[in-house]
Every structure is written in C-alpha cells, then in structure tokens.
Amino acid sequence: MTHVSARLGALYVSVAATAWGTGGAAGSLLFQTGGLGPVGVSLWRYVIGAAFLVLLSRPAGRPALTGRTLVVGAGMAVYQTAYFAAIAHSGVAVATVVTMGATPLFTALGSRFLLKERLGRTALLALAAALAGLVLLTGESALSTQEAGAQGAGTPVLGVLLALTSAAGYAGVTLVSRRHRDDGGPEAAAIGGFVVAALCLAPFALAEGVLPEVSWTSATLLVYLGAVPTALAYGLFFRALTALRATTVSIISLGEAVGAALLGVALFGERLTPLAWAGCVLLLAAVAVLAARADAP
Secondary structure (H helix, E strand, O other): OOOOOHHHHHHHHHHHHHHHHHHHHHHHHHHHHOOOOHHHHHHHHHHHHHHHHHHHOOHHHOOOOOHHHHHHHHHHHHHHHHHHHHHHHHHHHHHHHHHHHHHHHHHHHHHHHOOOOOOOHHHHHHHHHHHHHHHHHHHHHHHHHHHHHHOOOOOHHHHHHHHHHHHHHHHHHHHHHHHOOOOOOHHHHHHHHHHHHHHHHHHHHHHHOOOOOOOHHHHHHHHHHHHHHHHHHHHHHHHHOOOOOHHHHHHHOOHHHHHHHHHHHHHHOOOOOHHHHHHHHHHHHHHHHHHHOOOOO
16 A cells, blocks of 8 residues: 555545535535435445445455444444434534534544544644634524524434434544554545445435436436545545544544535525634634644654
C-alpha cells in the first residue's frame, strides 16, 4: 500500500467531506424524482459505490470477510439509517447538529481510551471552534424545528437519541478503521463495508420499495451518488485514516456541513442568516487550520 503523508491525508479527508456535502442534495433530489425512500437511496449508494470501487481497484485490493469488514459495514448501515430516522423525528437541522457535533466528541473519547491517541492543543481548539461554527450554522433552524416538534410534529427527544446513535456508529467506523488501518487496504475496506451495509439494509429497503422510477434524471443522480459521495469520498476517507489520528479526520469531516449548507442555498433556495454565515466561516477556519497543521501520530 502506498504511504500517505499527513498533509496528503488531510487533503484526502477535505475532499471527502466536500463530496459528502453533496450527498444530501443528491438524496433529496432522488426522493423527488426516483420514488425512493431513505433506506432505498442508502442501499443503492452502497451497491453502486461498491461496484465503482471493484472496477477501479486492483485485484489485490478486493475485500475479504473479516471482523473489521463486518463491524464497518454494520456501522455504516446503523449511522445512515439512524440519521435519516432522526431527520424524520426532529428535522434536518437538529439531526445534523447532534450527529455531526457528537461524532468528533465520541471519536476523541474513543481514540483516547481505545487507541491511546492524545489530542494536542491545536486539535482541541479546532474541535471547539468547529463545534461552535456548526451550532451557529444550524442553530436557528434547530430551534425552529424544536418549536415545531413541541407543537406535535415528530418526536424531538427520540430524534436526538437516534442522532446520537448515528454519531456513535460513525465514530465506531472511524475508530475500527484507524485501529486496523494496515489490514488489507483502504479500497478493500470501503468495498467490504459497502457490501455488508447493503446486505444489512436490503430487507428494510425491500419493505420500503427498492426499485427507482427510471428516468435520465434518477439514473444520473444514482450514478453520481454512488460514484462521488460514496466511492470517491469513502475511498479517500479510509486512505486518510492510514495517516491521521481518528479525531483529526472526524474534525476535518465537519466541513461537510458547510458544503451541504451552500448547496441548499444554491439549489433549493434556502437562506442563511448572518449568524449562519459566521458559523460557516468559523467552521471552515477551524478545518483549514487543522488541515494545514496535520501531523502524523
């Protein structure tokens, strides 16, 4: 496996976060044009993502069914499903704040006690700044959603619990992948995780409806979702974990929230308040500082 420097790893996870930021928009458009539900979209993104990586990876990088593969795949299925369920109960803003905010905290705790990785002062400051930026970016929408929930729309408390479950699943995938970074290769880890996640989701997708309404739009969106926010992003994510601390990767990944917010403005006519724009700047500044000073353990 080719050695990845810390600086290159930071670039990889930054690109992955940018790609992930487009996944929500692609999924939302698929809900409208493809007649698929959240689980169906998740299933197709994993199946197509695995197909892309199998075609592009070398034979030596093909996955084997290992304990790591099972844990990573199950974690992917859990955090994807729990996140969509959290949205259904508490709204996009609350689900995003809790999931993305709790993930680096869970990862930091896990990496400290399970991987014996220590956070430096720069990483701690970046984590605090990134979380503050995330709250500013989505805080107003979160408050509006909570008010709607109090009036009977959904179950906000359950939504928060589901979002925490999603965060725990994502953190688990990150920690396991970091601990076993030398087993196989990043592409093999991604392919194996996709296959296991798809198998976990298949029964629920069949019940929900797994066949999309075929059109050029839905086909293009499915291919894009499988290729960019899935195959490309996770391939880079697993490769970055061979060079960077788990917590560093999870903090830089918070840049996904900014990309998703900007796409919401550009494609769906959403508006950001001055506080939300300030949150974007603060979050990006934290990510940029951490990426620029990325250090290998």
